[in-house]
Amino acid sequence: MLDYDAEAEAYDATRGGIPRAEAAAAAVLGLLPAPARTLLDLGCGTGIVTARLARPGLLVLGADSSYGMASMALRRGVPVVLASGTRLPVRSGSLDAVSAVWLLHLLREPGAVEEIVAEAGRVLRPGGVFVTTVDKDSAHDVGSDMDAVLAPHLTSTPADSSERIAALTARAGLRPAAETRFTGHGQGRTPRATAAALLAGRYASRVSPRGITPHELASRLELLPDQDTPRAEPTYRVRSFVHA
Template sequence: MLDYDSEVDRYDATRGGEPRAAAAADAVLGLLPEGAGRLLDVACGTGIVTRRLAAGRPGLRVTGADLAHEMARYAAARLPGVVVRADSRRLPFPDGAFDAVTSVWLLHLIDSPEDVRAVVNECARVLRPGGAYLTTVDKAAAHDVGSDIDAVLAPRPSQPAPDAADTVAAYAAACGLVPAGQARFPGVGQGRSPRSTAADLRRGWFTTLTPGSALAERIATGLTMLPDQERQRPDPVFTLQAFRKG
């Protein structure tokens, strides 16, 4: 997994910055129940989305939580007094403390199915009855946009996605959460280019491709042969799933 403490200073700039954050926050706010008073943003990262959530609806009180020390520190500078450092598998809040809980771009990062289940369970635990849990699902699949880059990447091995929509729905159901809507939003500025994709592959961002392996190098070479090396292909489109606690 990426070292988020060392990545913090360049994290936003390499992931769509404010336009992507605005798209994510708008999607969350669009699914948020009317009258929600307290929201917990789990794995808030730099707080770039969290800040927009706090400003996006009058009366909404937002708390951010992140495990990475530097991420939490960065977010706290944006949202003084409302960010805590916390493990999403063991949240330091009482049962039913929040009207809504979000985990945007988190579940796909978790390797262990048991840990994904634990995160969903904790988000449900701190949610009041009738409250909403909102999370992104199928993140990796969102980057497959049918481009020439995707065609070159096609031989890479596949593995079950930890944030597959059906898997997350099953974990949610086990916690008493029922589906309550869905939204899709663009990953503004995150369209792949051949050059950037080859660089990502060689630094290990594709978890099923070992940097330096014969297959990884064959794919990287294929990427370097594509036209328009710097041109970004279409942006990914992410899926945000909402659940309601019975």
């Protein structure tokens, strides 16, 4: 698991920067109902996406449990609260919208995803929407030679699978509303960088090597051609759920 306090300064540069953030923000805004006046962005990180969730009359607040990340968000002018998405300092039924972009797939603690979805349901008013990315990791390396190497070793129970999130939102009193997709600009991965990330433990949310060690799996990636040529950029899926 990453040390997000330590990673905060360099985080955006390694994850597509402004182009990816703008695409993500546009996707989220496109799923918000026109009357929405308040939005809480969970796991806002450095605020690079949160700062772009702007439209007239919409008040946006970020929340993150990492002090380093929250500090970066503040530098971007994002009002942010230092808080976990599993226990929000927000009144029940007080928000028009809650978003979670590239958050749920990271959660490995038992019950964490369930708690976050339940909290989103708690703080939303009737008619409010929860907007979240789903199936994040499965969007990467689709059909590529890297996918062929990694596919047998992908985790069988992704934390943010669309089916799982649909079941959890239903339990929280939310029903499916709409969905969209956007391009993860700058996120086409190379074999060399992916091997290094695997060895550094940065694929913990996606890869669960079975029968071989992480070093052996990284070695297979290092045998692929065009080691520094990015494969296709991912297309991310975003779904919205409305409070009944």
